[in-house]
Amino acid sequence: MQQELHMTVNGSPRTISCEPASPLLDVLRHDLGLAGPRFGCGAGLCGACRVLVDGQPRSSCDLPAWAAEGSEITTVEGLADGAALHPVQQAFIDEQAAQCGYCTSGMIISAVALLRGNPAPDDRQVREALDGNLCRCGAHRRIVNAVLSAAAAAREPAAGRAAAAGAGSGQAAR
Numbered sequence: 001m002q003q004e005l006h007m008t009v010n011g012s013p014r015t016i017s018c019e020p021a022s023p024l025l026d027v028l029r030h031d032l033g034l035a036g037p038r039f040g041c042g043a044g045l046c047g048a049c050r051v052l053v054d055g056q057p058r059s060s061c062d063l064p065a066w067a068a069e070g071s072e073i074t075t076v077e078g079l080a081d082g083a084a085l086h087p088v089q090q091a092f093i094d095e096q097a098a099q100c101g102y103c104t105s106g107m108i109i110s111a112v113a114l115l116r117g118n119p120a121p122d123d124r125q126v127r128e129a130l131d132g133n134l135c136r137c138g139a140h141r142r143i144v145n146a147v148l149s150a151a152a153a154a155r156e157p158a159a160g161r162a163a164a165a166g167a168g169s170g171q172a173a174r
Helices: 024-031 087-094 104-117 123-129 140-168
Strands: 003-009 012-018 050-053 056-059 072-074
Touching: 012 024, 024 050, 050 104, 056 104, 087 104, 087 140, 104 123, 104 140, 123 140
Parallel strands: 003 072
Antiparallel strands: 003 012, 050 056, 050 072
């Protein structure tokens, strides 16, 4: 039996009429027309369907829609700020981290979640954070490089602002 569910998807409040036991992935793809999360395994093991649910990375293929009631859902489509890509999305392009692209949106979602909690991860921490995302193309080294590059890029503007603030107040930037 169809039920109305309420959630915020990519910043927009949404009311969706669906079967409550439907996988969130089906609601996102079929009811809302979002193509970023992809069906891979159907068991939450491959990461292709990964989305942020209240800021935490979750597989959407095995998450019933009812469990997302009242939640904030972010897909890869919701990461960009208008025309400006999210730094992780841009780093994936710059580092040529996608081959076939099937795993890319899930990898990006997992990387964004990692960098929100740890803005300066090392190689091992990036690999651990992406462990639940499978890539059969063998692009893992470029994917890890992209995440490390996004982390470094996010720190650079902050360091530049701090140096400028120190220079403006008569203090030497270190």
